[in-house]
Amino acid sequence: MKKPFLHIAKPWILLFGGILVFVILSQVLRFRIDLTEEKRFSLHPGTEKVLAQLTEPLHVDILLVGENLPGGMRRLQKSIEETVRTFNAYSPKAITYSYFDPLSVDQEKQEEFIVDLVDYGINPTNLFVNQNSGQQAQLIFPGFLVSDSEYETGALVLKGERGMSPEQILNQSIENLEFELIAAIQKLISPESSSIAMIIGHGENGRDDGYGIVEALDGEFEIFKVPLEQAKKPADLSSFKTVIIQSPKESYSDREIYLLDQYVLNGGNLVILLNGVAVEEQALSGGTTIGMPFETGLENLLFRYGLRINNDLIQDMNFGLIPTMAGNFGNQEQMRPMPWLYYFQAGLMQNHPITKGLDVVSFEFASSMDTVKADGVKKIPLIFTSDYSKIIPAPMQISLSEVSIEPDPKTFDLKNLPLGYLLEGEFTSVFKNRFAPEEFDKADFKESGKGKVVVFGDGELFQSQLNFQDGSPLTLGEGQLSQTTFANKILLKNMVKYLADPEGIIASRTRTFQIRPLNKVKVAEEKTFWQLINVVLPVLVLLGIGGIVWTIRRNNYGRKN
Incomplete structure (x- = not known):
């Protein structure tokens, strides 16, 4: 006896109906859940307050580009992109981004453009990258530009205290990305x-x-x-x-x-x-x-x-x-x-x-x-x-x-x-x-x-x-x-911003992201053990499960035959 059509279609109707309801709710109810321990994808209340004042879309040009960037620079590059995306999720107006290489500007205008970047505090950095022919010097600009329909400003993101290791400087630069970006945005929308x-x-x-x-x-x-x-x-x-x-x-x-x-x-x-x-x-x-x-x-x-x-x-x-x-x-x-x-x-x-x-x-x-x-x-x-x-x-x-x-x-x-x-x-x-x-x-x-x-x-x-x-x-x-x-100028600017509003965007500079480097000694000692766990053990588990299934099927169907 054939099942009624409605009885067959009911599960599919419920499935697609649930998906439709979920899509509608996602357009009406906007929420984010940050499951990271350090709340990397959450914003300080002062930052959210500034973003709420946006009345027009903004665009961010990420200047940190280049081929074969070292791992640390790629991490900083990715963090800038993630920060812009997080800002966009909290902003009532769209905040878009794109990558832009200052060295791609016409040769006639390139020098003038680089001088403008230096005025924003974005000083170029000479970086040695690995090429097929060996290490070669590459000029990078570790910063970004923020623009609306009328004005533009920018900021340097690679900053650290003297005496820090490169990893510490990168980590601290990532910690301060929220402040650097929101400070640039605030400068655009509410000067003086x-x-x-x-x-x-x-x-x-x-x-x-x-x-x-x-x-x-x-x-x-x-x-x-x-x-x-x-x-x-x-x-x-x-x-x-x-x-x-x-x-x-x-x-x-x-x-x-x-x-x-x-x-x-x-x-x-x-x-x-x-x-x-x-x-x-x-x-x-x-x-x-x-x-x-x-x-x-x-x-x-x-x-x-x-x-x-x-x-x-x-x-x-x-x-x-x-x-x-x-x-x-x-x-x-x-x-x-x-x-x-x-x-x-x-x-x-x-x-x-x-x-x-x-x-x-x-x-x-x-x-x-x-x-x-x-x-x-x-x-x-x-x-x-x-x-x-x-x-x-x-x-x-x-x-x-x-x-x-x-x-x-x-x-x-x-x-x-x-x-x-x-x-x-x-x-x-x-x-x-x-x-x-x-x-x-x-x-x-x-x-x-x-x-x-x-x-x-x-x-x-x-x-x-x-x-x-x-x-x-x-x-x-x-x-x-x-x-x-x-850094006398940056010290002055940070000081007056803190005095003006200690709980404002300046407070986001207290964010801390924990560096979790691998224990190199422990890695060397336990290398073989963990290779066996990650490579050999899964294969043995699959073989074991396959053997059990084969045995069960042979016992069940072998007797009937």
């Missing part, structure tokens, strides 16, 4: 999100007159030069997300310190770049000068907040260079770079959103710092010197003749001195139990409040070097003598 004040009126900003800070933050923040003498009350500073004091040369009055104190206690962010020793660099060009203790009145404020900048200078074996005159060539003076222990590079960073993954930062005449008791204030050191440092107390004689003296490593017996601190928490006013300036309303005075303060013992940290030829300021972090670009 907050205001920053640079205090003037006390000889601040030094040799570059603030150019380094303005150039570094241009397009992302609005920068204003603000004389404190024009502020009538603390509320006049409240419109600024961050206030920066850079290398003052004159003292601050009680009135001005009161304004800064109340600004912090009302939730403001204060950055102080202060020298503990005054060094006349122009006098140093003559051969010798004297470094004298230097105070501006800000020391009392910082002491109440839990920090002290000492009247000394740090020397470090990881030294930089200083230009010295080395005689004449004809009628032209010859300049020669010489090692200078007062200029040094710091590459040991705290695992913090501001400093994680930074390359070396250049310091000039930096002073040491100590913490003091301040209840309610958390003190986080950000950058440290190398393992070979020493401190010279002021007053001291500073002479260019020191460049010709080979330093004795035994005298550099201090290690990892902190060069900058982040202070955050509940601050107590420096004017508590003191008379405040009479011109301010006592009813508005706050004895304590929450804010954030960043302090560096180097007033020139965010000042650009000057071009030797025409005296114009260079890009922040660019070193003429060393032909190196230091």
